[in-house]
Amino acid sequence: MRKVIPSLLVCAAALLSAPTLADTLRMECPPSREGRQFCNDIKQRFEAQTGHTLEFIDLPRASDEKLSLFQQLFAAKDSSAIDLFQADTVWIGVLNKHLLDLTDRVGSMRDDFFPSAWQNNVVNGRVKAVPAFLDTGALYYRKDLLERYGEQPPKTWDEMARISTRIQQQEREAGHKNFWGLVFQGKSYEGLTCNALEWVASQSGGDFLTQDGAITINNPQAAQALDKAAGWIGNIVPRGALGYMEEESRAVFQNGDALFMRNWLYAWVLTQDSSSAIKGKVGLMPLPAGDEGRSLSTLGGWQWAISAYTKNPDAAFELLKIVSDAKSQREGLTLMGWPPSRIALYDDPQVLAQVPYLASFKEIFARAIPRPATQTKRQYAQVSRAIYNATFNVLRGSSDGATAVAGLQQRLERIKAREWR
Template sequence: MRTGKSRKLLAAAVVTAVTTLLVPACSAGGPTAQDGGKVTLRYWAWAPGSAEEVKEFNRTHPDIKVVHTDAGGGDQSSAKLLAAHRAGNAPDLALVENPSLPRMIVAGAVADITDRVAEVKKEYAPGSWAQTTFNGRTYALPQDVGPMALLYRKDVFDKYGVEAPLTWDDYREAAAAIKKRDPDLTMASLSTDNWDWFAAVAAQAGDDWWSIDGDRWTVGIDGENSRKVMEFFQGMYEDGLVATDPILTPTYNQKLNDGTMLSWPSAVWAPGVVHGVAPKTAGKWALAPLPRWDEDDPTVSFQGGSSVAVTAGSEHPEEAAEFAKWLNASDKGAKMILNVQNAYPAALSGQKAAIAQKPPALMPQQSDYYETVAGIARDTRPVTWGPNTDVAASAFTDALNDAIRNGTSWADVLTVTEKAVVADLKKQEFEVDEG
């Protein structure tokens, strides 16, 4: 059981080198010994195409051998990495979803690689780089990003003379205009378990749900702008313009296929997902920038995205950082993320390469697709995630389900969520303020 003093030291890992927290190399190195003159590195990554990327790196880097393992994605991967770190047998590198990174940092599971990767900072847009940087220290290299965007049924919008909305007020007006013409159509479904979507849209509006100063966390989930966001979407729901059903269920997918679900405010990765479940709708969709809260401010946040971290116990952090830089920041690596993983690269070189690509199969007619995406990616505001996003997810989902069932305030969901998050941080003996 950690004492208050040790918990504060873990929190301070966000702003200081995690070398003070390292497990001794003899217990954490695992099978990363020299093999025939080569340094062998273990790399955990779930992204499709990761094995092919590793094969190409190994072919061109004779002094380093990377061994790839698919440890599963999402929360499963993060939980496995933390468990491996505590057991002293973590890999040398791991692909981490960005919302989980702060949890890895305060647990001492990932290394401060600021000095090892400083030369590739110029390869990223500021918003992308900021997702892995806390108080000026960098803990991972961004691999793929999910700048938020609006995927919408252009054929239906055109049919009713509705243009792609510039602002969220325009979005509501478009939904109302279409609903008036055909009551069976729904603009979107805002799933109650999609808490991080609400966090990202609140960040677009100007609120950080978490922020860090030194070793002190500030929780601002129940902020003024966040409450306005929740009130706005509750109004759309009460007017029957959006639903709150889970997305990508058989029922939801059927609505995509039959054309009664008209948009998905999500991120630039969405076309691939929709094409996977509704391929016969190809040619009917288009992608536009996410609607804005302020018509003069095009800034959007991120939904999704992952980064490669060097683990704190790696016996070969220099070679591990070399692999991370090649994979994520080099022209070759970024192009493989684009073409092999079919992800949107975080590195600017990969985003530039994307412009020459054909548009996604879902919208073959949108010749300016990647130019649109590149424009969206230039104006981004990162979401600062906290060390207990799991607590926020559970509290938010339960409270929003209750609010919908009981007809009570969606904005008050934020009050419940903030109290749960703050209580958990204090229980773990973090220094914390409420925003």
């Protein structure tokens, strides 16, 4: 027995000192040449730092198809399907129980990211993802026309309406008969939920729901915001905008037929393309404020999340740290135009020298607010549908703001029932 015990101790020591067996992790990779370059650089860094192997998988481009696939994989608790992936801003609540809890691992990272983007990924006090890249609503404007008519970029929605009315009239009198003051996404779909949130929140009407899930939409300020937007239709906004999504709005603006456009940041590069009729004539700014001086925009973008079923959560988290660090975010911006989620990069001279227009995005992101998706979890699709349908009815004139917000309050309360789930 005396000889066996030392042998056992030697074996135990050997096991404790033995290196962890290498795993193969699987990560989503954008299906483009630039995306592959980004992923290959991540692979090189990850494998050199950890000794693990990284493989890539392609996922559907369409957001709804991608979410459906994830729901199928996670329902089966498939641990080999994927470890790290990008989740849309409004998916975190929907996929909550399938996402690895990062709370105890990311405490030191929080202050490096825009607060609203970080908060979007917190469900019931637990951090479920890290912001990958950002997007938000912004106001595009014709610099040349504002200068021609002696106007400044509007600070409020009322100023925007006044300037639009004046310049629209004068442009039409000058022969530009199909010129409009403003275009936005007015179709009854998710994009209208984003616009409605911006109008209502900037008018101090709240965010539809509080962070703890209480429904607050039935208030005079929210009703006033919807009525104000409805007053633009047919006056400074074409009635056809009730069928516009992002690209329809951009087509009108980029063709030179509108003074202002509410759209996402992707449109900036396209307006500056050599084929653009308004290249060099476009300005970009935060959305106008409401009557009480608040300028707010809807948060978009994507988040890095880890499957709760990963076989190696430690290695998956090391991978997440690499893809979300400053080096990777610089590369994502360079290769794919992903606006960084790290605040410091918006003051980085190297980044701004490469992408000068990024400086104007910092203030816009600082004012971005999440949609009420994290609170409403799997019921967000129903919530958004109720919001955009109620808003659409006001815009087309079949309801007024007060009636719409009262009905929306009741509708959301029925969807919630006892609690969001």
